[in-house]
Amino acid sequence: MKVWMVVIGLGVALLWWRSGDRLPGELLSEYRQGEVGLQRMAGGRCDQERCLTIVVAPWCGSCQQLDPMIIALRAEVEAQGVPVTLVVGMDKLDALKRYADHYERPVLLDPDRRFTKRAKIRAVPYFAVTDRKGKVVESLRGGYHDVAAMRSALGI
Numbered sequence: 174m175k176v177w178m179v180v181i182g183l184g185v186a187l188l189w190w191r192s193g194d195r196l197p198g199e200l201l202s203e204y205r206q207g208e209v210g211l212q213r214m215a216g217g218r219c220d221q222e223r224c225l226t227i228v229v230a231p232w233c234g235s236c237q238q239l240d241p242m243i244i245a246l247r248a249e250v251e252a253q254g255v256p257v258t259l260v261v262g263m264d265k266l267d268a269l270k271r272y273a274d275h276y277e278r279p280v281l282l283d284p285d286r287r288f289t290k291r292a293k294i295r296a297v298p299y300f301a302v303t304d305r306k307g308k309v310v311e312s313l314r315g316g317y318h319d320v321a322a323m324r325s326a327l328g329i
Contacts, residue, residue, distance in 0.1 A: 194309045196226060196301050199288040201260065201281035204273050215260050215281050215288045218307045223329055224256045228289060228299040230263035231272035235315060236298045240275070243298070245320045247278065250329055262289050263297065302327050 198217020203210040216226060227243060229236040236243075247257045261273045262283030273280045283289055292301075300323070302311040311328045 194312075195307045196303050196309055197288075197291040198307065199283075199291055201283050201288060203279045204261075204270060204282050205279040206274065207270070209282070210279070213258075213281060215258050215283070216292060216301075216303070216307065219256065219303050219305050221254060221256055222305065223310070224258070224303050225250055225327070225329060226258045226260065226301045226303065228260045228262060228283075228292075228294050228297050229272075230261070230297045231268045232264060233297045239298055239316045239318065242316065242318050242320055242323060244276065246323050249320060250324070255329055260288060262286060300327055302329055 196216035198214050200212040201215050203213050225247075227247070229240075229243070243259070247259060251257050259276065259278070259280045260283050261269045261276075261280050263286060264272075264284070266282065266284040269282045269284055273282065281288075288294075296314045298314070298316055300313045300316065301309050304310050311326075313323075313326055317323050317326065
């Protein structure tokens, strides 16, 4: 009886340990320089060993201050083969579009907070590195102005 209790306890502990936090997948509209395009997946499974998801909001002063670093970080890690998804959300659609216009590369819009609610993102800027299964292996709320410091903090 004691052996079975230990085995069951270890099984439950293993399942809990392996489950981890996952970034849920959500289809959001892609936006690029005034044009709303097809829907793409934010979060969920990653096609590469690691993916980076960044969430920002127009009203967020820290997001605005970190924009130059976010743009540089995105370019640097994408050049090394790490896919980056930038989600602009937590506001009305017009505000999201205005804010997204200064990004050269496409962003995903989340005006109704579907993604941020499912992912339980309450503070921005938010950075999450996920693995192939969508498990969050590293995350950070807030950030650093230095790209190298951000990469170090996120392990990418």
